[in-house]
Amino acid sequence: MTFPALLDLPEWKRFVLAAQTCAPRADGLDLIEAPGLVLDTSGQRHSADLLAAGEALLEARDFATQRARLLAGDEVNVTEHRAAWHTVLRAPRGPEDVLSARERVDAFVRRADSERRWRHIVHVGIGGSDWGVRLAVTAFGYAGTWRDVRFVANIDGHAIEGGLAGLDPRETLVVLVSKSFTTAETLQNGARAREWLKAAGLDPAAHMVAVTAQPERARAWGIADTHIFRLWDWVGGRFSIWSAVSLTTALSVGSDVLAGLRMGAAAMDEHFAQAPLAANAPVRMALAGIVNRSVLGQGSLNIAPYDSRLANLVPYVQQLDMESLGKSVDVAGRPVGVPTGPAVWGMPGTDAQHTFFQWMHQGSDGAPVDFILCRQADHHWPTHHRQLLANCLAQREALMRGKTLDEARAECRAEGLGAAAVEALAPHRVHPGGRPNHLIVLPRLSPYSLGALLALYEHKVFTQGLIWGIDPFDQWGVEYGKVLAKGIIAELGAGVAASAETAPPAATPHDASTHHWIEALSS
Amino acid sequence: MTFPALLDLPEWKRFVLAAQTCAPRADGLDLIEAPGLVLDTSGQRHSADLLAAGEALLEARDFATQRARLLAGDEVNVTEHRAAWHTVLRAPRGPEDVLSARERVDAFVRRADSERRWRHIVHVGIGGSDWGVRLAVTAFGYAGTWRDVRFVANIDGHAIEGGLAGLDPRETLVVLVSKSFTTAETLQNGARAREWLKAAGLDPAAHMVAVTAQPERARAWGIADTHIFRLWDWVGGRFSIWSAVSLTTALSVGSDVLAGLRMGAAAMDEHFAQAPLAANAPVRMALAGIVNRSVLGQGSLNIAPYDSRLANLVPYVQQLDMESLGKSVDVAGRPVGVPTGPAVWGMPGTDAQHTFFQWMHQGSDGAPVDFILCRQADHHWPTHHRQLLANCLAQREALMRGKTLDEARAECRAEGLGAAAVEALAPHRVHPGGRPNHLIVLPRLSPYSLGALLALYEHKVFTQGLIWGIDPFDQWGVEYGKVLAKGIIAELGAGVAASAETAPPAATPHDASTHHWIEALSS
Secondary structure, three states: OOOOOHHHOHHHHHHHHHHHOOOOOOOOOOEEEEOOEEEEOOOOOOOHHHHHHHHHHHHHOOHHHHHHHHHHOOOOEOOOOEOOOHHHHHOOOOOHHHHHHHHHHHHHHHHHHHOOOOOEEEEEOOHHHOHHHHHHHHHHOOOOOOOEEEEEOOOOHHHHHHHHOOOOHHHEEEEEEOOOOOOHHHHHHHHHHHHHHHHOOOOHHHHEEEEEOOHHHHHHHOOOHHHEEEOOOOOOHHHHHHOHHHHHHHHHHOHHHHHHHHHHHHHHHHHHHHOOHHHOHHHHHHHHHHHHHHHOOOOEEEEEEEOHHHOOHHHHHHHHHHHHHOOOEOOOOOEOOOOOOOEEEEOOOOHHHHOOHHHHHHOOOOOOEEEEEEEEOOOOOHHHHHHHHHHHHHHHHHHHHOEOHHHHHHHHHHOOOOHHHHHHHHHHHOEOOOOOEEEEEEEEOOHHHHHHHHHHHHHHHHHHHHHHOOOOOOOHHHHHHHHHHHHHHHHHHHOOOOOOOOOOOOOOOOOHHHHHHHHHHOO | OOOOOHHHOHHHHHHHHHHHOOOOOOOOOOEEEEOOEEEEOOOOOOOHHHHHHHHHHHHHOOHHHHHHHHHHOOOOEOOOOEOOOHHHHHOOOOOHHHHHHHHHHHHHHHHHHHOOOOOEEEEEOOHHHOHHHHHHHHHHOOOOOOOEEEEEOOOOHHHHHHHHOOOOHHHEEEEEEOOOOOOHHHHHHHHHHHHHHHHOOOOHHHHEEEEEOOHHHHHHHOOOHHHEEEOOOOOOHHHHHHOHHHHHHHHHHOHHHHHHHHHHHHHHHHHHHHOOHHHOHHHHHHHHHHHHHHHOOOOEEEEEEOOHHHOOHHHHHHHHHHHHHOOOEOOOOOEOOOOOOOEEEEOOOOHHHHOOHHHHHHOOOOOOEEEEEEEEOOOOOHHHHHHHHHHHHHHHHHHHHOEOHHHHHHHHHHOOOOHHHHHHHHHHHOEOOOOOEEEEEEEEOOHHHHHHHHHHHHHHHHHHHHHHOOOOOOOHHHHHHHHHHHHHHHHHHHOOOOOOOOOOOOOOOOOHHHHHHHHHHOO
16 A cells, blocks of 8 residues: 555644644634635634645645545545445435435425324434434424424433333334444334334334335335335445435425535535635644644544534534544554544533533643634524624633733732732633634524535545545444444343353453443343 | 642652553452442552552542531632532531521422422523533433423523423423522523513513522512522532522422432432542542543543433533533642643443444544443333443443454454455454443432432542642633623624724733624624
8 A cells, every 4th residue: 555654744744843833823814715604713823834734735645636536426435445425415416316315305205294294203313323313403493393303312221212202103203214224223212113103003114214225124124115215335324414314304394404404515515626725614624623633632622503503513523523533543554643533522602611611711731612603693682692602702712812820910909809819819810821713603504504514524524534544434443342242232131241161262251340240230 | 828739749659650550451340339329440540559559649638637628518619718518408417598498499399299380491590500400300301291391501592492482481480590690691591581471471470480699689680589599609500409409300300309319419428428448439430530631641531321311411520520620720829730620521322332432442542431321221121221231331341452453353354354455454443442441330320329420420529629739619710701701792782892992991902803703793
């Protein structure tokens, strides 16, 4: 394999040096206009040198070619030998099968709407089959919708119990989403829903639909042909919001929301493909993230949407980013050699301010923040919105500017404290400042802007993967736990943990603690 | 001040050395029985030396005395000169005013129940006035309750809009919670709720109650005397679940849930006060956390409850831990000198496995995990529960054990891959292993066990604060942003950002970006 290791690239050394010699805060204004949003990168390390070094680094990674390959549906997922062609799912023109799959979803929704059917939707899916739909439904149905949507993801039986509680089975449609149609959680929860329908004297086939890349398995499970919606092998779970997985979204908040999401994402794809690197929003976000993670050593990235409707953006981006970049080996199988994908976490502001912003301001490390806000609200209380915007700008300003010991002393004195009290208290009011951030401003929370925002994060992740040399489209690390779980399920059922004596030849005996708990928790 | 700096303590040097020379995994079984739960610390760095060094370190910090002072209601919040006496709120016997405040809540709930009043509760509070109630209501009311509870925290107008949507005002009780009764979010949202009640022709005073330490302010705002429930100055927001803040919990899931939570927490207080250090659950958790953060340099702590009813445990512990320990200056005003409180984040398993466990297994850093599970479920599907337990144990085992390159190669060969394919793929299936964790096992999710669990985290945080020398009960870092927000709210209203020319003498002009957005977002 000729793919060069990151640490061997002279362009990497130049990039690190340029980042290290940047001022923590330039105090300039650095706005990037992109479809559906404006990205303000003024809060990141910046210099002309650093930008030039970033461009050279991308060049060394053959960025233009790789980007073209991604968008053309080439085999960019190298460890799994397939494409990652989610962009075609939102393209205005696409292959016939993509368009007809889209039309089938729309037709199903049109018919359900015209018949006023399905008062309740139980959406059964986990991870990528869950977060995108949750995000869209919360974003655009926050004040309630005609159809009540419940989400059931966890294998925990309380999840499906709570998901079905109080629903009228005659009015309920169960949407099962599993690309492989082997996901343990989804099939178990689906089986419970099927029993529940049967117990009500209903035909489950009439009340259940499936979204999957394995239609035969769905059929064998009992889903009617006309109720099976197609996925493709080349659609990763964390990119599946653009596929028929969003059937529930359309049933809940409307097919026009889906159309708007697609348009916004497609416009961002175009921007990503065309805009010069310095004015390319995903590229600039990616470069800033690499500086924060691999040069400054920041271990996490905080997502702070100042819009309560975007609560589910946090787990959505968390999955997108961490499942893509939570790897430390490059495509050639070598250690990357620098810290890669950060822990992504967060909470809508202003809730976050009352939960962990203390730590953001004065903790040992803090975290880079992506602030997100909507210029215009969809309610009628301007005072609320002004306070919301002001809080976002103020927290950001405080994180950037900081507060010196002298400023803290002056503040204490202005409150009338005596000299000893000033000296005792002032150090506790110091803020180091210089914390990096992005500010992303949407004109309003339209499907178009949200679609663009999601594509922005997708392409940021792709670009960072390319620089680190990681395959952002595989997820080998999730297999191991699944395999171990299968063995432990059997042991819990049998009441015997595999020990050095009882383990089948292929299995390694458990550590003492795992062994103990298998025995103790056996039924 | 005679409080010694951490780095000056010989006991600290000994502790670091002992931690550094520990094996990553002892393969022993290290269980600590505590009220309401068992703590398994087998997954942490451990040696007899390290434990002895930890005990000596606590001794050097005068742990026994400080713990006694906490529990006796002494002035342990040194920067704010007050007690942090939340433990008395759950004590079986307490001062007269604490018991009578508790009885007032119970009486209010008894009366509401006997009259079948208040079909809808709108709980308006943020941060500590929100998470604890949300946690208890989700934990024990996950399958629906007779009273529908809505939570409104964010200043974002969409929050109160969604919170009131579809409710019948005649049947709605609004619970306003603000210790200071000056919290901007809560008063603004309360004002919207008041307008909504008035618009329905109702008397707001009959439909609103307040929980506050400032009854005069609540009275002036329009709350009836009989509807004001008392807090005390010495109850921090993040410890207020033990106070009348839980009125909403009692209305939703019953006063006996509150009583159970208190009993469990009180039992954990007793354990914390009495158990020898080596068998003291909060102490052992604290020491392990200090090793992970300050010796191994782990930047974050993941909370993984394997129970979907505990989804809100994550933000609850996040606030408790990060607002308490997100500081880098000790009580004497000196830099602590080592990394302090971690970023706390997480998600219930198995959802987490499909969201970010890829990163936990193969990312550059990973994170220590607190796994939490309930031995017994409260539903009737043993297969679900067995799968849930197995997944928890399996993920934990995978994180501890790891998988070597040779094991990965063998796995690839067993799947029939050729030599070249084995060499290409195997590195992507390696897991470093040795990731630290706790496993906390509750017999079932009873109020008693949950109360004990919350007190376990509280005392862990207290102990870590003492070792680092941090005041865990203040939160000076949240003030600065509030002050800046006030100025920006005014500027947004006036349409003019303070610049070097227009800023009032006390204010510093904004950076270019903040200035730009104030102008651009002005109404």
